Amino acid sequence: MSAHPTPVPSFSRPGGPLKGAVRVPGDKSMSHRALIFGLLAVGETRVQGLLEGEDVLATASAARALGADVTRTGEGEWTVRGVGVGGLTEPAGVLDFGNAGTGSRLMMGVVAGHPVTATFDGDASLRKRPMRRILDPLVQMGARVVSEAEGGRCPITLEGAREAVPVVYETPVASAQIKSAVLLAGLNAPGKTTVIEREASRDHTERMLRHFGAEVEVEPHGPHGRRVTLTGQPELRGSHIVIPADPSSAAFPMVAALVAPGSDVILEGVMMNPLRTGLFATLAEMGADIEVLARASEGGEETADLRVRFSRLKGVDVPAERAPSMIDEYPVLAVAAAFAEGETRMRGLSELRVKESDRLAAIAGGLAQAGVDARIEGDDLIVRGCAGDVRGGGVAATHLDHRIAMSFLVLGLGAREGMKIDDAAMIATSFPAFGPLMAGLGADIVMGGD
Ligand SMILES: O=C(O)C1=C[C@@H](OP(=O)(O)O)[C@@H](O)[C@H](O)C1
Numbered sequence: 229m230s231a232h233p234t235p236v237p238s239f240s241r242p243g244g245p246l247k248g249a250v251r252v253p254g255d256k257s258m259s260h261r262a263l264i265f266g267l268l269a270v271g272e273t274r275v276q277g278l279l280e281g282e283d284v285l286a287t288a289s290a291a292r293a294l295g296a297d298v299t300r301t302g303e304g305e306w307t308v309r310g311v312g313v314g315g316l317t318e319p320a321g322v323l324d325f326g327n328a329g330t331g332s333r334l335m336m337g338v339v340a341g342h343p344v345t346a347t348f349d350g351d352a353s354l355r356k357r358p359m360r361r362i363l364d365p366l367v368q369m370g371a372r373v374v375s376e377a378e379g380g381r382c383p384i385t386l387e388g389a390r391e392a393v394p395v396v397y398e399t400p401v402a403s404a405q406i407k408s409a410v411l412l413a414g415l416n417a418p419g420k421t422t423v424i425e426r427e428a429s430r431d432h433t434e435r436m437l438r439h440f441g442a443e444v445e446v447e448p449h450g451p452h453g454r455r456v457t458l459t460g461q462p463e464l465r466g467s468h469i470v471i472p473a474d475p476s477s478a479a480f481p482m483v484a485a486l487v488a489p490g491s492d493v494i495l496e497g498v499m500m501n502p503l504r505t506g507l508f509a510t511l512a513e514m515g516a517d518i519e520v521l522a523r524a525s526e527g528g529e530e531t532a533d534l535r536v537r538f539s540r541l542k543g544v545d546v547p548a549e550r551a552p553s554m555i556d557e558y559p560v561l562a563v564a565a566a567f568a569e570g571e572t573r574m575r576g577l578s579e580l581r582v583k584e585s586d587r588l589a590a591i592a593g594g595l596a597q598a599g600v601d602a603r604i605e606g607d608d609l610i611v612r613g614c615a616g617d618v619r620g621g622g623v624a625a626t627h628l629d630h631r632i633a634m635s636f637l638v639l640g641l642g643a644r645e646g647m648k649i650d651d652a653a654m655i656a657t658s659f660p661a662f663g664p665l666m667a668g669l670g671a672d673i674v675m676g677g678d
């Protein structure tokens with residue numbers, strides 16, 4: 229199991245309006261995938277704008293252990309010399325994915341399709357996360373689970389298929405990680421591998437598969453779902469990938485600007501993939517002043533500069549169908565809801581229980597510390613807004629979860645008594661520059677101060 233850094237208790241407090249223009253780091257989902265497709269391609273892949281967070285660095289190490297030559301050539305600039313589909317090397321040691329669900333689960337798919345054996349492990353948070361959802365389809369495709377911790381958890385030793393078998397697999401929950409693991413295993417299977425999802429999840433794997441030269445068909449399935457079919461054993465060719473700014477990271481300065489009076493902030497080059505922008509739509513319904521300034525296209529994705537100004541928000545009802553397009557944004561949406569007038573009900577959040585922490589419990593616990601009334605009813609989270617007057621003042625327990633940590637630091641920027649968190653160390657998994665970037669906007673956040 230990977231050791232944890234010493235906890236970094238931290239706090240934030242109101243310090244005037246946030247002002248300025250910033251670009252948050254590259255998208256985490258695309259960064260993992262750029263390295264993984266680089267590993268599976270023949271020739272050189274050049275990546276620009278890679279997120280250099282701990283989660284992605286763990287994927288880079290795993291790609292090296294599986295045979296790729298991975299080099300950092302500049303800030304966010306990396307090259308990967310791949311081994312080609314079918315060409316993986318058996319790793320010498322344990323693949324340590326730290327805190328990263330995406331990296332570990334996608335690499336399980338890669339290993340499952342190749343005749344190699346690998347052990348997957350991570351930190352105390354990753355060791356709690358359910359992996360049966362990934363292992364079940366991979367076993368159907370010919371992989372074998374050599375060993376696992378209780379309940380299908382890491383550490384897991386997975387023996388890949390001698391000859392992977394293509395499948396038609398319907399995912400039990402909307403999950404891009406399950407979909408991607410099956411498609412990645414299907415890359416080295418002869419014939420067509422199909423994944424059916426009842427609710428469409430983020431489609432970066434499908435887009436990048438095409439970009440690297442694979443044949444992928446996407447058809448609608450029911451009112452909200454998709455049927456994705458990959459033709460196996462393509463020759464993936466090394467490629468050039470430009471990674472736009474991560475909308476899930478942009479969410480933090482965005483909500484900070486909405487709740488700190490007088491703020492006026494520009495977020496540059498944010499990826500606007502419609503399967504990722506549920507938060508922006510929800511905040512707009514709440515009355516947020518978010519203006520799309522300039523649209524462009526980067527790395528095959530639409531991007532936009534967004535101007536965000538302090539706003540008086542009102543509570544809304546967020547439908548369950550929207551959850552896949554904003555699944556990582558509920559902690560910070562709950563913070564926005566705490567500042568709104570009236571109640572916000574967020575429906576259908578069972579998946580939040582199996583993220584880096586039980587996010588439903590972590591959000592409710594942190595809000596209670598801040599004097600905000602929040603309750604969980606079944607899979608719904610209901611936050612009673614304080615109409616701009618949040619007390620703050622307590623200590624939010626972050627449970628090794630970067631998004632819980634950043635969300636409560638954002639809350640403190642608009643709360644009367646500010647807010648403390650027990651540990652900011654995990655922020656480095658997805659947004660290492662969070663502290664300096666927020667300080668650059670004028671936020672009063674003290675990392676490592678209690
Ligand atoms: O595929 C991805 O890059 C991700 C998918 C989502 O997880 P699920 O597939 O479990 O919904 C999301 O929560 C995670 O941060 C990134």
Ligand SMILES: C=C(OP(=O)(O)O)C(=O)O
Pocket residue numbers: 283327328329330331556583584631658
């Ligand atoms: C859920 C997340 O990531 P992962 O599943 O990759 O750990 C996240 O970043 O919020």
